[in-house]
Structure formats: structure tokens, C-alpha cells
Amino acid sequence: MSSSSSRWGALAVLCAVIFLDALDVSMVGVALPAIQHDLGLTTSSLQWVVSGYVLGYGGLLLLGGRTADLLGRRRVFLVALGVFAVASLLGGVVDDGGLLIAARFIKGVAAAFTAPAALSIITTTFPEGPERNKALSIFTACGASGYSLGLVLSGLLTEIGWRWTLLMPVPVAIIALIAALKVLPRGKEDRAEGGHDLVGAVTITASMLLLVFTVVQAPEAGWASLQTIGSLAGVAALLGLFVFAELRTRHPLVRLGILRSGHIVRANLGLLILMGSYVSFQFVAMQYFQNMLGWSALGTAMAFLPAGLLVALTSTKMGDFADRFGTGKLIVVGAAALAGGYAIFLGIDSTPSLGGMVIPGMILLGIAFALSFPSLNIQATNGVDDDEQGLASGLLNTSGQVGGAIVLAVVTAVLTSGGETLSIGSLRAAIVVSLVLALVGLAISATGLRARKAVTAEPENVKVYETV
Numbered sequence: 001m002s003s004s005s006s007r008w009g010a011l012a013v014l015c016a017v018i019f020l021d022a023l024d025v026s027m028v029g030v031a032l033p034a035i036q037h038d039l040g041l042t043t044s045s046l047q048w049v050v051s052g053y054v055l056g057y058g059g060l061l062l063l064g065g066r067t068a069d070l071l072g073r074r075r076v077f078l079v080a081l082g083v084f085a086v087a088s089l090l091g092g093v094v095d096d097g098g099l100l101i102a103a104r105f106i107k108g109v110a111a112a113f114t115a116p117a118a119l120s121i122i123t124t125t126f127p128e129g130p131e132r133n134k135a136l137s138i139f140t141a142c143g144a145s146g147y148s149l150g151l152v153l154s155g156l157l158t159e160i161g162w163r164w165t166l167l168m169p170v171p172v173a174i175i176a177l178i179a180a181l182k183v184l185p186r187g188k189e190d191r192a193e194g195g196h197d198l199v200g201a202v203t204i205t206a207s208m209l210l211l212v213f214t215v216v217q218a219p220e221a222g223w224a225s226l227q228t229i230g231s232l233a234g235v236a237a238l239l240g241l242f243v244f245a246e247l248r249t250r251h252p253l254v255r256l257g258i259l260r261s262g263h264i265v266r267a268n269l270g271l272l273i274l275m276g277s278y279v280s281f282q283f284v285a286m287q288y289f290q291n292m293l294g295w296s297a298l299g300t301a302m303a304f305l306p307a308g309l310l311v312a313l314t315s316t317k318m319g320d321f322a323d324r325f326g327t328g329k330l331i332v333v334g335a336a337a338l339a340g341g342y343a344i345f346l347g348i349d350s351t352p353s354l355g356g357m358v359i360p361g362m363i364l365l366g367i368a369f370a371l372s373f374p375s376l377n378i379q380a381t382n383g384v385d386d387d388e389q390g391l392a393s394g395l396l397n398t399s400g401q402v403g404g405a406i407v408l409a410v411v412t413a414v415l416t417s418g419g420e421t422l423s424i425g426s427l428r429a430a431i432v433v434s435l436v437l438a439l440v441g442l443a444i445s446a447t448g449l450r451a452r453k454a455v456t457a458e459p460e461n462v463k464v465y466e467t468v
Contacts, residue, residue: 007125009183011135014118015142016176017081020169021111022146023153024088025053025404028104029282030154030297031162033290038162039097043287047412050283051216051405052101056108057115058401059209063201065116065394066253073117073124074184080113081180085173092167112397119393121184123381130323133378137318140374145312147369151282152308155301199245200253207238208398212405219413254391258384263328264392266448267380268399270331273441274338274372276403277434278365280411281342284430287415288348292422303358310366311373318374327375328448334372335445339438341365345431349424407437 028035028049036046068076084107091103122139126132157164214231221227246252259265289300321330341364347357380396381389415422415430 006183007135010125011122011138013176013180013183014121015139016172017077017114017180018118018139019142019146020084020172020176021115022143023150024107024111024169025050025057025279026147026150026282027154027157027165027168028053029151029286030290030301031158031165032283032286034158034162034297035100039095039100041097043412043416045097047216047283047408048101049097049104050279051212051408052104053108053111054279054401054405054408055209055212055216056105057111058108058212058398058405060109060112060205061116061398061401062208062254062391062394063205064113065120065391065397066201067113068117068120069388069391073121076113077117077121077184078177078180080110080117081173081177084110084114085170085177088166088169088173092163092170108401115397116394119377119381119397120389123384123389123393128382133322134320136378136381137320137322137374140377141311141318144369144373145308147311149308149312151304152301155296155298158297158301200242200249203238203242203245204253207235207242208402210238211235212402215406215409217409219409219416223413254395255388258388258391258395261383263379263382263448264384264395266331266444267376268396269444270335270372270441271376271380271396272399272403273437273444274334274368274376274403275400276407277338277342277437277441278369279404280407281345281365281431281434283408284411284415284427284434285345287422288427292427293350293352304362306359306362307366307369310363311370314370318370318378321371322375322378327379328445330371330375331379331445332442332449334368334370334375335438335442337364337371338368339435339442341368342431342435342438346428346435348427348431407433 032046032049035041035049036043041049064076064080087103087106087110091100091107094100094103119139122135123132126135153168154165157168210231214228214235217231218225218228242254243256246254246256285303286300289295289303290297295303318330341361344357344361344364352358377396381392384392411430411433414433415426417426417429
């Protein structure tokens with residue numbers, strides 16, 4: 001993959017796959033009310049259609065990233081993409097809610113291996129600096145566009161039948177797999193040295209799965225129940241064992257020293273908040289637009305169109321903006337736009353104003369994604385050695401997916417606190433959760449700017465990419 005044409009050809013395939021991964025998170029969103037009606041799911045159980053995917057994705061991302069480093073990124077990417085295609089087919093044909101959730105979980109597991117493998121292929125192919133920033137901005141633009149435009153595509157497909165939202169990725173995944181076999185070379189690739197940290201892999205994977213499962217189940221079981229408290233204690237014990245193992249093994253799954261980098265920690269927290277708040281807001285918006293206002297799936301999708309178009313049209317420029325302004329400033333502006341978008345939607349009522357609430361709010365959310373998503377990916381992988389790029393990307397994606405599952409569980413608990421019947425009050429309270437998180441994210445991102453100013457000025461001919 002030494003020539004420019006082969007590098008950019010591989011990038012095109014990787015972008016198609018990350019588009020699919022992101023599409024699968026959001027595309028089911030508009031179809032949720034139809035799935036709920038056809039399969040007889042409650043609002044609390046409905047979240048599992050989303051959380052099942054996120055559980056598999058977030059629970060195994062660290063293992064997926066490190067496996068790509070150790071076994072070969074091409075091999076891991078191709079196998080996981082094949083599994084993704086098969087699971088997509090199964091999800092589209094089942095008639096039972098439990099089987100649908102199981103298929104979604106398997107797809108999430110597959111995505112947990114494709115996403116970090118794809119990102120690490122890019123970061124080990126393109127040199128750090130403007131060229132990598134351009135590649136990453138295109139890559140993350142495809143991910144952000146897939147997430148944003150997935151809602152619009154879902155609305156179109158749901159008008160035909162909700163199963164098409166689950167079946168549509170199948171042919172795309174197969175085409176991408178065939179293309180990947182051709183454009184991702186079979187030549188020898190660099191792999192991280194060391195053996196497999198089995199204890200670390202088992203404990204971190206088990207802890208992430210148990211954490212997400214516990215938080216998703218907590219609203220139904222009760223936050224103060226013995227089940228929830230016992231499960232959280234189990235998470236703490238597994239994490240403690242994981243840290244102990246990583247400190248003692250010669251070849252850890254996660255080199256804990258990577259978390260000493262302030263910009264990496266801020267990037268992970270930033271994506272956790274961005275995805276956690278927005279996945280939850282999307283769930284609330286679907287309930288509001290379709291179940292309370294009676295909008296069609298297509299009408300609901302059109303409400304999200306401004307955000308999707310903004311992301312699709314502007315995200316590819318974020319690499320240039322990062323070169324010019326630095327990722328820290330872009331993330332701060334994005335966090336402010338995110339908070340502003342949620343604040344506008346606090347004005348929901350039985351007769352929402354398109355010009356006064358829906359369109360302005362969605363435009364702000366689109367700006368937030370377009371600025372923040374690529375910038376967080378650039379920031380999280382800068383300054384990381386090639387043999388740990390899979391780890392860095394796995395950490396970042398884990399933050400986003402686990403954040404989405406945890407916040408969605410909390411928001412669902414708020415939304416259903418008064419029973420299955422929706423009210424304007426419960427909807428506003430649920431949006432407040434996303435708003436508070438966005439404000440926390442704004443405060444965290446602002447600390448990065450202060451830390452940046454505290455660094456000794458670099459020579460004029462050296463470009464600094466937010467490695468504070």
C-alpha cells in the first residue's frame with residue numbers, strides 16, 4: 001500500500017464499511033415504532049434493539065482493536081465484515097424480538113472488529129500530519145454521514161417495510177468485502193510484538209459487557225436493587241483484576257500509560273458525551289415525533305435531514321480546519337453547538353414549530369457532529385505509535401458506544417418513569433439529560449484549550465496537532 005492510488009483506493013473501501021457501521025446504529029431509529037408495533041415490544045424492551053448492537057460493539061472494541069494489531073488488520077477486517085453481512089441478513093428475516101436483539105448483538109460484535117481495524121489501517125498507512133488528517137476527516141465524515149443520513153434512509157425504507165432497514169446493509173457489505181479482497185494487499189503488514197494477554201482480554205471484555213448490560217437493565221430491575229448493585233460490584237472487581245493484570249504482564253492488551261496523554265483522555269470523554277447524548281436524544285425524538293405527534297416515518301426522517309446534510313457536506317473539510325485551527329478549538333465550538341441544539345428542543349410541545357425549533361435545533365446538532373466527530377478521531381490517534389493505533393482507535397470507539405448504551409439507559413428510565421404513556425414533561429426531562437451532558441463536554445473541551453496555552457510555544461515551522 002505504498003503508492004498514492006492504492007492508499008486512497010483502500011481508504012474508499014474502509015470509508016464504505018465505517019459508513020455501514022454508523023448507518024446500522026442510526027438507521028434502526030426511525031423504524032423503532034414500527035418494530036415495536038409489529039413485535040409487541042414495550043418502550044423499555046424496545047431500547048434493546050439499539051442497545052443490543054451497542055452492547056456487542058462497545059463490549060468488544062478494545063479486544064477488536066488489539067486483535068487487529070496482533071493478528072493483522074487486513075485479516076481481522078475481512079473476517080469481521082463477512083460476519084456483519086450474515087448477521088444483517090438474519091436480523092432482517094427473524095420474527096421474534098429476542099432473535100432480532102441477538103442478531104443485532106452479533107452485528108455489534110462484528111463492528112467491534114471492523115471499526116478499529118479500519119481506523120488503524122488508515123493511521124498506519126498515512127503519515128501523521130496533513131495527509132493523515134485529510135484521510136481521517138474523509139473517513140470520519142463517512143461515519144458521521146452514515147449516522148446522520150441513516151435516519152433519512154430509514155424513513156424512506158420504513159415506508160416500504162421496517163425489515164428493509166435491516167436488510168439494506170447486506171448487499172453493500174458483500175460488495176465492500178469483494179472490493180476489500182482486491183484493494184487491501186496481501187503483503188506482509190506490521191504487527192505489534194508480543195503475545196496474547198488472555199487475562200486482560202477476558203476481564204476487560206467481561207467488564208464492558210457487564211457494565212452495559214447492568215445499566216441497560218437497571219431501569220427495569222431498579223437502580224438500588226440487589227441485582228444492579230451486585231452487577232456493578234462485579235464490574236468493579238473485573239476492572240480491578242484487569243488493571244492488576246495489565247500492570248504485571250509483559251505484553252498488556254491495554255498499555256495503561258496511553259491514558260497519561262491528556263489529549264487522548266479528552267478525546268475519549270468527548271466522544272462518550274457526543275454519542276451518549278445524541279443516541280439518547282434520537283431515541284426521545286423518535287418517540288416524540290411518531291408516537292406523540294403521529295408523524296410518518298418519512299416525515300420524521302425529513303426532520304433530521306438538515307443535520308445529515310450538514311455533516312455530509314462539511315465533514316470532509318475538517319482535516320483542513322484541523323490543520324489551520326487545531327482540533328481543540330473545533331471541539332469546543334462543536335460542544336457549544338451540541339448544547340445549543342438540545343436547549344432549543346426543550347421547547348417541545350404538542351404543536352412544534354419547524355422554523356422556530358426543529359430546523360434550528362437540527363442545524364446546530366449537524367454543526368456539532370461535523371466539527372466534533374472528525375476532530376475527536378484526529379485528536380485521539382495523534383502522537384500514538386503505529387503498533388498501538390488499533391488500541392487507540394479501540395479505546396475511542398469503546399467510549400462512544402459504551403457512552404451511547406449507558407446514557408440511553410438513563411434517558412429511557414427518565415422517559416418511562418411515569419409509565420408507558422408519554423408526556424411533554426417526561427420528554428423534556430429526558431432531553432435535559434442530554435443537555436447537561438453536552439455542557440459537561442463543553443467544560444472538558446475548554447480545559448484542553450487552557451492546557452494548550454500553558455505549553456511552551458513551538459518553533460514557527462513546526463505544526464502541533466493538539467498533543468497536550
